[in-house]
Amino acid sequence: MDASIKKTVRASDKDAQYDEKAKKLLGHKIILAYILVNTIEEFREMNPKEVVNYIEGEPYISVIPVDSGMTNGKKKAGDNPGKKLEDTKTTEQVSGLNTENSEINEGMIRFDIIFYVRMKDGLTQIIINVEAQKEEPRKYKIVNRAIFYICRIVSSQKGRDFVNSEYDDMKRVYSIWICMNMKEHSLSHIHLEEEQIIGSHKWKGDLDLLNIIIIGIAKNLPEKEEKYELHRLLSALLSSDLEVEDKLDIMEKEYDIPLENDIRKDVKEMCNLSQGIREEAFEEGRESERQKFKKLISGMRKAGFSPEQIAEIAEMSVENVKEMIG
Numbered sequence: 001m002d003a004s005i006k007k008t009v010r011a012s013d014k015d016a017q018y019d020e021k022a023k024k025l026l027g028h029k030i031i032l033a034y035i036l037v038n039t040i041e042e043f044r045e046m047n048p049k050e051v052v053n054y055i056e057g058e059p060y061i062s063v064i065p066v067d068s069g070m071t072n073g074k075k076k077a078g079d080n081p082g083k084k085l086e087d088t089k090t091t092e093q094v095s096g097l098n099t100e101n102s103e104i105n106e107g108m109i110r111f112d113i114i115f116y117v118r119m120k121d122g123l124t125q126i127i128i129n130v131e132a133q134k135e136e137p138r139k140y141k142i143v144n145r146a147i148f149y150i151c152r153i154v155s156s157q158k159g160r161d162f163v164n165s166e167y168d169d170m171k172r173v174y175s176i177w178i179c180m181n182m183k184e185h186s187l188s189h190i191h192l193e194e195e196q197i198i199g200s201h202k203w204k205g206d207l208d209l210l211n212i213i214i215i216g217i218a219k220n221l222p223e224k225e226e227k228y229e230l231h232r233l234l235s236a237l238l239s240s241d242l243e244v245e246d247k248l249d250i251m252e253k254e255y256d257i258p259l260e261n262d263i264r265k266d267v268k269e270m271c272n273l274s275q276g277i278r279e280e281a282f283e284e285g286r287e288s289e290r291q292k293f294k295k296l297i298s299g300m301r302k303a304g305f306s307p308e309q310i311a312e313i314a315e316m317s318v319e320n321v322k323e324m325i326g
């Protein structure tokens with residue numbers, strides 16, 4: 001196999017592993033709780049540890065297909081972690097989030113993280129989708145993709161969260177996008193608004209059903225300020241520069257996050273991958289510079305310079321010059 005292809009395959013594999021580790025780390029309930037507290041009005045001012053109790057079941061990570069017709073799957077009544085048995089419309093079967101046959105659908109696009117959250121009233125549920133991006137995409141506009149994802153989540157509710165024409169049973173949806181390596185830290189809320197053009201009739205409906213949150217994370221770790229609480233946590237978690245102990249120290253001392261074995265393990269594994277990616281990139285950079293220098297030396301020799309002259313100009317030994325020339 002061509003060397004450049006091998007490098008590309010190895011890099012892609014490491015990037016894929018890094019992405020999966022990042023999703024797994026973000027998928028811990030305490031981390032999701034911090035995201036909810038800082039992005040959803042009803043949870044503001046709440047202790048994230050308390051919000052953890054409102055997250056129903058275990059978040060689905062990279063298993064729910066985005067593709068049309070594939071988000072739902074037939075499951076036995078009560079199997080959906082976001083729906084109690086008594087809430088189902090049938091005692092036989094209900095549609096649940098599709099986790100079946102994932103091995104034969106490997107090429108499908110999947111939601112990074114998706115889960116149900118019970119609101120403080122104990123009755124209402126909302127659906128949360130969290131997506132992680134290494135940087136703002138260049139092939140497409142990120143808002144366009146977010147709109148597609150949130151529309152898929154809304155439309156997939158039919159047959160699962162509501163049946164027939166019971167549209168008032170639709171659940172509010174939040175699609176939260178974490179975009180790293182931005183120029184500045186930012187937080188945006190994109191949602192529906194009604195504009196009265198003629199007349200003043202107020203149409204009935206829930207304009208808060210669709211919510212897109214985009215969190216921009218800059219390369220630098222933000223200062224410890226209240227407005228940057230979420231950005232500092234996410235920046236520390238996803239940083240490819242911070243060492244393991246620095247990350248764990250911020251999580252434990254600043255955010256009072258219990259460092260149980262699983263979360264500690266995920267932080268270490270992601271840091272090890274980051275270190276490997278950095279070292280490989282550094283070595284590739286050194287090799288690239290060496291090839292450029294070798295080409296320059298060969299060019300000087302073809303131009304008539306002697307090895308001794310080249311050695312004097314390049315400030316290196318004659319032996320090394322001869323070795324590069326071949």
